[in-house]
Amino acid sequence: MVIVNFKTYLESTGRKAVELAKIAEKVSKETDTQIVVVPQFADIAAVAKAVEIPVFAQHIDPIKPGSSTGYVLAESVKEAGAVGTLINHSERQMKLTDIDAVIRLANEKDLVSCVCTSNPPISAAVAYLNPDIISIEPPELIGTGVAVSKAQPQAVTKTIQLVRKVNSQAVILCGAGISHGEDVAVALKLKTQGVLVASAIVKAKDPYSIIREFADATKQ
Amino acid sequence: MVIVNFKTYLESTGRKAVELAKIAEKVSKETDTQIVVVPQFADIAAVAKAVEIPVFAQHIDPIKPGSSTGYVLAESVKEAGAVGTLINHSERQMKLTDIDAVIRLANEKDLVSCVCTSNPPISAAVAYLNPDIISIEPPELIGTGVAVSKAQPQAVTKTIQLVRKVNSQAVILCGAGISHGEDVAVALKLKTQGVLVASAIVKAKDPYSIIREFADATKQ
Amino acid sequence: MVIVNFKTYLESTGRKAVELAKIAEKVSKETDTQIVVVPQFADIAAVAKAVEIPVFAQHIDPIKPGSSTGYVLAESVKEAGAVGTLINHSERQMKLTDIDAVIRLANEKDLVSCVCTSNPPISAAVAYLNPDIISIEPPELIGTGVAVSKAQPQAVTKTIQLVRKVNSQAVILCGAGISHGEDVAVALKLKTQGVLVASAIVKAKDPYSIIREFADATKQ
Amino acid sequence: MVIVNFKTYLESTGRKAVELAKIAEKVSKETDTQIVVVPQFADIAAVAKAVEIPVFAQHIDPIKPGSSTGYVLAESVKEAGAVGTLINHSERQMKLTDIDAVIRLANEKDLVSCVCTSNPPISAAVAYLNPDIISIEPPELIGTGVAVSKAQPQAVTKTIQLVRKVNSQAVILCGAGISHGEDVAVALKLKTQGVLVASAIVKAKDPYSIIREFADATKQ
Numbered sequence: 059m060v061i062v063n064f065k066t067y068l069e070s071t072g073r074k075a076v077e078l079a080k081i082a083e084k085v086s087k088e089t090d091t092q093i094v095v096v097p098q099f100a101d102i103a104a105v106a107k108a109v110e111i112p113v114f115a116q117h118i119d120p121i122k123p124g125s126s127t128g129y130v131l132a133e134s135v136k137e138a139g140a141v142g143t144l145i146n147h148s149e150r151q152m153k154l155t156d157i158d159a160v161i162r163l164a165n166e167k168d169l170v171s172c173v174c175t176s177n178p179p180i181s182a183a184v185a186y187l188n189p190d191i192i193s194i195e196p197p198e199l200i201g202t203g204v205a206v207s208k209a210q211p212q213a214v215t216k217t218i219q220l221v222r223k224v225n226s227q228a229v230i231l232c233g234a235g236i237s238h239g240e241d242v243a244v245a246l247k248l249k250t251q252g253v254l255v256a257s258a259i260v261k262a263k264d265p266y267s268i269i270r271e272f273a274d275a276t277k278q
Numbered sequence: 279m280v281i282v283n284f285k286t287y288l289e290s291t292g293r294k295a296v297e298l299a300k301i302a303e304k305v306s307k308e309t310d311t312q313i314v315v316v317p318q319f320a321d322i323a324a325v326a327k328a329v330e331i332p333v334f335a336q337h338i339d340p341i342k343p344g345s346s347t348g349y350v351l352a353e354s355v356k357e358a359g360a361v362g363t364l365i366n367h368s369e370r371q372m373k374l375t376d377i378d379a380v381i382r383l384a385n386e387k388d389l390v391s392c393v394c395t396s397n398p399p400i401s402a403a404v405a406y407l408n409p410d411i412i413s414i415e416p417p418e419l420i421g422t423g424v425a426v427s428k429a430q431p432q433a434v435t436k437t438i439q440l441v442r443k444v445n446s447q448a449v450i451l452c453g454a455g456i457s458h459g460e461d462v463a464v465a466l467k468l469k470t471q472g473v474l475v476a477s478a479i480v481k482a483k484d485p486y487s488i489i490r491e492f493a494d495a496t497k498q
Numbered sequence: 499m500v501i502v503n504f505k506t507y508l509e510s511t512g513r514k515a516v517e518l519a520k521i522a523e524k525v526s527k528e529t530d531t532q533i534v535v536v537p538q539f540a541d542i543a544a545v546a547k548a549v550e551i552p553v554f555a556q557h558i559d560p561i562k563p564g565s566s567t568g569y570v571l572a573e574s575v576k577e578a579g580a581v582g583t584l585i586n587h588s589e590r591q592m593k594l595t596d597i598d599a600v601i602r603l604a605n606e607k608d609l610v611s612c613v614c615t616s617n618p619p620i621s622a623a624v625a626y627l628n629p630d631i632i633s634i635e636p637p638e639l640i641g642t643g644v645a646v647s648k649a650q651p652q653a654v655t656k657t658i659q660l661v662r663k664v665n666s667q668a669v670i671l672c673g674a675g676i677s678h679g680e681d682v683a684v685a686l687k688l689k690t691q692g693v694l695v696a697s698a699i700v701k702a703k704d705p706y707s708i709i710r711e712f713a714d715a716t717k718q
Numbered sequence: 719m720v721i722v723n724f725k726t727y728l729e730s731t732g733r734k735a736v737e738l739a740k741i742a743e744k745v746s747k748e749t750d751t752q753i754v755v756v757p758q759f760a761d762i763a764a765v766a767k768a769v770e771i772p773v774f775a776q777h778i779d780p781i782k783p784g785s786s787t788g789y790v791l792a793e794s795v796k797e798a799g800a801v802g803t804l805i806n807h808s809e810r811q812m813k814l815t816d817i818d819a820v821i822r823l824a825n826e827k828d829l830v831s832c833v834c835t836s837n838p839p840i841s842a843a844v845a846y847l848n849p850d851i852i853s854i855e856p857p858e859l860i861g862t863g864v865a866v867s868k869a870q871p872q873a874v875t876k877t878i879q880l881v882r883k884v885n886s887q888a889v890i891l892c893g894a895g896i897s898h899g900e901d902v903a904v905a906l907k908l909k910t911q912g913v914l915v916a917s918a919i920v921k922a923k924d925p926y927s928i929i930r931e932f933a934d935a936t937k938q
Contacts, residue, residue, distance in 0.1 A: 063347060065344065065345055065346065065347050066341060066344060066345070066346040066347070066349060066351040066353055066354070067343055067344060068353060070351070071343070071351060071353050071354050071357060072357030072358070073357070096347075097385075098319075098351060098354045099318075099319035099320050099350065099354070100319045100320065100322050100323060100335075100355045100357070100358035100360075101354060101357075101358065102320050103320060103321075103323045103324055103360075104323055115320075116347045116348040117347070117348030121286060123284055123286055123287055123288040123291070124285065124286055124287060125286070125369055125420075125476075125477075126285065126286040126338045126369055126370075127285050127286070127337070127364065127367040127368075127369040127370050127476075128336040128337030128364070128369065128370030129286060129369075129370065130318070130319065130320070131286040131291060131318060132290050133288060133292070134286070134291050134292065134318045134319075135320045137291060137292030137293070137320070137321075138292070138320035138321065138324075144347065144348070146594065147347040147348055148347075148595075149345055149346055149347040149348065149349075150346075150347050150348030150349065151593045151594070151595050151596075152593060152594065153591045153592060153593055153594070154591070154592065154593070154594040154597055154620060154623065154624070155591050155616055155620065156591075157594055158619065158620050158623075159386060160616070161470070176595055177598070179598065179626050179627055179628070180594060180595065180626075180627070181596050181624040181626065182664075183594065183598075183623035183627055184594070184623065184628040186619050186620075186622040186623040186626070186660070187619055187620070187623055188619075189303070196413065198431075199346060200345075202401055211297060213602065220626070223664070224622075224663070224664070240329045254373060256345075256347075257345075264287045267400040366814065368815075371813045371814070371815050371816075372813060372814065373812060373813055373814070374806065374811070374812065374813070374817055374843065374844070375808075375811050375812045375836055375840065376811075376838060377814055378836075378837070378840050378843075396815055397818070398813060398845075399818065399846050399847050400815065400847070401847070402844065402846040402884075403814065403818075403843035403844065403846040403847055404814070406839050406840075406842040406843040406846070406880070407839055407840070407843055408839070440846070441912040443884070444842075444883070444884070459803065471817050503787060505784065505785055505786065505787050506781060506784060506785070506786040506787070506789060506791040506794070507783055508793060509784040509795050510795065511783070511794050511797060512793070512798070513797070514795030520738060537760075538790070538791060538794045539758075539759035539760045539790065539794075539798075540739075540759050540760065540762050540763060540765075540790070540794045540797070540798035541794060541797075541798065542760050542797045543760060543763045543764055544763055544798075545762075554751040555760075556787045556788040557787070557788030561726060563726055563727055563731070564725065564726055564727060564729040565725055565726070565809055565861060565916075566725065566809055566810075567723060567725050567726070567776050567804065567808075567809040567916075568776040568777030568804070568807055568809065568810030569726060569808040569810065569811050570758070570759065570811075571726040571731060571758060571759070573728060573731050573732070574726070574731050574732065574758045574759075574760045574761060575760045576759075577731060577732030577733070577760070578732070578760035578761065578764075580760075584787065584788070587787040587788055588787075589785055589786055589788065589789075590786075590787050590788030596878055601846070607894075627766075635759075642783060642926040667937065673764060687729075696785075696787075697785075
């Protein structure tokens with residue numbers, strides 16, 4: 059599984075979000091790999107209309123329908139076509155109570171919950187809250203090109219070990235600094251089930267090649 | 279001018295956002311009134327495609343393109359079709375520095391900036407930051423059905439007086455509790471240039487009638 | 499163990515904080531019960547000077563010494579006399595990453611860490627982060643006079659069960675609505691090691707009697 | 719007027735806060751200059767007991783007495799000996815509504831309100847909220863050693879001009895990068911009434927000399 063976070067790059071905003079999602083879809087079909095795209099809120103509808111691969115929101119708020127002007131309602135991203143959401147991305151960290159509330163909310167609304175964590179104990183803590191996916195991303199490596207799977211294999215291994223003690227079902231991913239197919243291959247050798255990536259793909263001159271490289275690496 | 283904030287009501291989410299926007303557009307054309315609709319982020323694209331009246335975002339973040347997962351980029355809502363944005367709504371209050379930054383950002387990106395304020399001195403303070411629109415909404419009246427224009431006419435009058443000392447151009451609106459055409463008429467008599475409304479329209483059994491009533495009231 | 503949170507009540511601010519702490523100390527000595535007092539930041543120094551029982555801060559921030567004007571430095575509350583701190587009180591909730599960081603920080607600075615939690619899974623999640631004390635306080639009962647130990651005994655029992663799976667050392671307390679000695683006795687029967695209380699003592703006409711009642715109840 | 723913000727430096731925490739405040743008091747008496755010290759919350763009581771010069775808090779929260787565990791109550795810092803407070807320091811920025819609320823609160827409690835601002839329009843905006851002191855501190859210069867009075871004299875002059883249009887009473891200070899007596903002298907020539915300083919004094923090997931230099935510069 060490869061989750062591609064579009065962040066707020068101009069290279070993945072608006073029409074370019076749709077283009078990038080189509081490239082991801084193409085690779086997904088060619089390689090029979092599960093690739094998820096994570097565009098900005100305002101781009102979800104166009105992206106979800108344009109592709110058949112899963113679309114996640116970057117965040118949802120722990121709110122009920124009503125008076126929350128400017129916040130992100132689960133129902134809203136779902137009706138726009140999202141089938142899941144990132145939660146607690148290192149750039150959008152949440153209160154512990156809100157992480158718990160949003161995981162429940164996602165579950166109620168049939169949205170896949172993917173919680174981002176920054177170290178093994180936090181990953182284990184989150185495992186108790188029963189998200190569908192846990193993705194460990196040491197924040198000091200994000201955007202560096204230094205891959206978590208190579209720079210901190212022990213963090214990944216420890217995460218898996220701690221999470222599995224209390225949660226046998228959550229999909230475990232890793233992210234941060236993933237730049238080459240080999241980084242992905244190493245991540246899978248460490249027993250993760252995939253990667254969460256962003257800049258390596260979004261900022262690439264040739265996104266197709268790099269997504270393809272990542273997808274191929276998951277097949278080895 | 280009537281700005282209709284869709285908030286996060288289910289009655290104005292997804293397809294219902296599009297339906298409500300179409301009703302607003304119908305009234306806008308019938309009565310030649312400027313009506314602005316303010317759907318949730320994920321609904322902007324569909325609404326902007328469906329109607330020709332102006333669409334605002336409910337909020338944008340003071341960020342540059344790049345690494346702000348889960349935040350709202352000006353370029354993103356603009357490319358989805360928004361032509362303006364609410365700023366500092368009472369349900370999404372911002373730091374003073376961020377209000378200043380977002381007004382500048384909206385200006386750079388050719389988005390209309392509509393800052394919500396809660397009392398006359400705050401309105402005057404905001405006037406110095408040169409937003410396009412200032413809307414005073416005493417928070418204690420929001421959602422009550424007790425109209426600001428009737429319950430606190432002096433707050434509205436004082437706002438206009440203070441704002442005009444330093445800013446001759448900003449459009450001045452009022453909101454909170456506006457429920458009847460007469461509330462709108464009183465608001466205009468107090469020399470505002472329109473109203474910011476939400477629940478009275480979104481939660482109405484017959485939104486057409488109430489939007490029409492509001493629009494007609496602006497014409498008297 | 500009885501932890502008395504002074505919150506921001508006027509009845510426990512300034513000189514009254516010192517008076518209340520002295521009453522707590524008196525009961526602590528009379529009954530040989532461990533009683534901890536938790537005054538506001540600005541009151542820590544005077545309270546810690548006046549009594550020999552442990553004093554906790556209500557919160558510390560996940561900051562290093564330097565440029566954090568207006569935030570609460572661990573070293574600062576420690577030098578004022580605090581020997582521990584509440585973390586993530588329901589009135590001062592923190593991001594998950596910050597809870598982790600503050601527990602580590604407290605540990606480094608030899609401050610006792612007492613993390614407040616709102617339900618069993620969150621308690622278990624926190625248990626992984628190795629705080630010294632975990633106190634479950636269902637927020638809907640805080641300040642109600644309806645005791646958690648009586649209204650939600652299963653939440654308390656479940657918390658203990660989940661926490662003990664991963665953490666055999668943390669002291670487990672419960673709080674919210676504790677008003678009578680019997681509420682404390684029930685809490686202990688449920689196998690907690692004490693209670694976290696506030697309004698029942700701070701707002702009492704005769705704080706001595708109620709602290710004494712609570713302390714006696716821990717001895718039964 | 720010289721306001722010395724102790725920030726959260728270890729050099730100005732605990733006993734060292736008291737020592738530094740005594741040095742400031744010595745200079746204040748020697749030179750008949752108004753010098754204000756701004757220690758951390760937990761240090762206010764000891765500092766206020768040790769010196770006769772004014773002590774400000776670094777921040778207070780817009781709360782009423784009661785259930786705000788971990789927040790800073792005006793009454794609490796006042797009873798500890800503070801006679802004023804910084805508001806909206808660039809390291810502790812506040813929502814516009816909260817700045818308004820805290821200025822009112824300080825006024826009610828007879829605390830001097832000193833609002834920090836980052837540019838001329840924001841300073842003018844704040845002027846409408848009637849604080850006692852406005853201190854402009856361009857955030858990009860804080861801690862650089864490049865003095866605002868020399869690097870951005872036009873920002874200071876423009877601030878004074880805009881503020882005086884609407885507020886004839888507020889004391890106007892400037893800060894950021896003030897390192898030498900000459901920086902202070904220039905600030906006064908620009909018609910400010912003093913400076914807000916921090917690292918130049920707190921981190922100095924010989925704080926006495928530098929405070930004395932600043933105080934002398936205000937007398938030229």
